[in-house]
Amino acid sequence: MVRRFENTNYWALILGGSSGLGLASAKKLASEGMNICIIHRNSRAEMEKINKEFDLFKNENIKYFTLNKDLLNSNIQQDILFQLKNTLGIDGKIKCLLHSIAKGNLKPMIGNEGESLSTDDFSITLQAMATSLYDWTKLIFNENLFAEDARVLAFTSEGSSKPINNYGAVSAAKAALEAISRNIALEFAPFGLRSNCIQAGVTDTRSLQMIPGSEEIKEQTKKRNPFKRLTTPEDVANVVSLLCSDEAAWINGCVIPVDGGEHLS
Numbered sequence: 428m429v430r431r432f433e434n435t436n437y438w439a440l441i442l443g444g445s446s447g448l449g450l451a452s453a454k455k456l457a458s459e460g461m462n463i464c465i466i467h468r469n470s471r472a473e474m475e476k477i478n479k480e481f482d483l484f485k486n487e488n489i490k491y492f493t494l495n496k497d498l499l500n501s502n503i504q505q506d507i508l509f510q511l512k513n514t515l516g517i518d519g520k521i522k523c524l525l526h527s528i529a530k531g532n533l534k535p536m537i538g539n540e541g542e543s544l545s546t547d548d549f550s551i552t553l554q555a556m557a558t559s560l561y562d563w564t565k566l567i568f569n570e571n572l573f574a575e576d577a578r579v580l581a582f583t584s585e586g587s588s589k590p591i592n593n594y595g596a597v598s599a600a601k602a603a604l605e606a607i608s609r610n611i612a613l614e615f616a617p618f619g620l621r622s623n624c625i626q627a628g629v630t631d632t633r634s635l636q637m638i639p640g641s642e643e644i645k646e647q648t649k650k651r652n653p654f655k656r657l658t659t660p661e662d663v664a665n666v667v668s669l670l671c672s673d674e675a676a677w678i679n680g681c682v683i684p685v686d687g688g689e690h691l692s
Contacts, residue, residue: 431672433460437522437574438490438515439671441465442498442563445477447632448582449527451660452667457484459668461522463491464514466498466507468530490514498528499559508570520574521567523671526581526604529634530555531597549596556600561607564622568615578671579615579622581608582663583682585690587626593639605682612680621679625666628658628686653688662687 439456441449445467453463463484469477474495484491492514497503515521532548560581567573586594587601604624611622629648635641649655666685669675684690 430458430460432456432522435460435522436462436518436520438462438464438519439523439525440511440521440563440567441525441527442559443467443528443530444525445469445473445480445493447527447529447634448627448630448660448663449525450480451664452525452527454483455661455664455668456523456671457487457489457491460487460489461671462489462519464511465491465493467493467495468497469495498563499530499555504562504566508566512570512572515572521572521577522574523578523580523667524564524567524573525667526560526563526579528555528559529632531600533593533597533638535593536595544596549599552596552600553603556597557603557607560604561611564611564615564620568618568620573618573620575619576673576676577620578675579608579611579620580667580670581624583624583626585626585628585686587682591638608682609680616679621670621676623670623678623680624682625663625670626682626684626686626690627663628652628684628689630658630660630663632660648689651689651692652686653691656687658686658689 439461441453444450444453444465453465457463481493494507496507531552534544536544564579581604583601583605586598587605608622608624629644648657663685
């Protein structure tokens with residue numbers, strides 16, 4: 428394993444990295460010598476399993492810390508920033524800000540009040556899964572915590588442009604996320620930031636399992652994917668790593684499919 432980030436004092440700040448694509452990306456970057464900070468929001472009952480995953484970072488000879496806090500709350504954000512700055516110290520810089528928040532409403536559009544999507548459902552989903560990317564980019568930027576050549580990455584999905592039952596709020600959020608990422612790519616480029624979205628193929632994560640009809644989605648995906656399998660979190664983590672490399676510095680403002688060609692059909 429090439430530890431390309433070893434001795435650089437670079438950090439990856441991962442928003443929502445306690446499972447799935449975010450956790451897989453954290454493991455990949457840690458294996459390459461990047462220090463890791465994961466901010467997540469999970470219940471006490473979930474933490475035993477999650478802490479076992481976090482303990483694996485001890486084997487990577489890196490610095491890491493995790494915070495179980497509501498990173499969407501503006502008051503708590505200041506506390507997170509304080510702890511983050513203390514941990515990074517004078518020389519630590521954030522090389523990668525990775526947005527992996529999966530907090531979306533999966534109600535249908537049709538149904539009785541309370542059972543179907545409301546304007547509030549859309550607003551909450553958009554804040555969590557889209558505008559929070561801008562919030563955290565701006566917070567880190569204003570604190571001068573980004574490395575000179577930093578990467579802002581976010582996970583989108585085919586649902587940003589394709590309608591899926593019960594996915595209306597998340598679909599809107601993913602479309603907004605891509606638009607926000609493109610503008611970050613444009614407006615923050617003079618300050619060294621590169622911003623891209625990764626459009627992961629259907630991946631058997633907790634987020635997918637929460638979508639009604641997910642088993643059928645998985646079976647249909649295997650049939651239409653050229654490689655006849657689902658995308659894995661490790662497939663996606665590999666591309667996160669690639670986009671953090673020096674060689675990827677000229678990739679900016681893109682939505683990159685990481686699906687083995689699933690999007691072709």
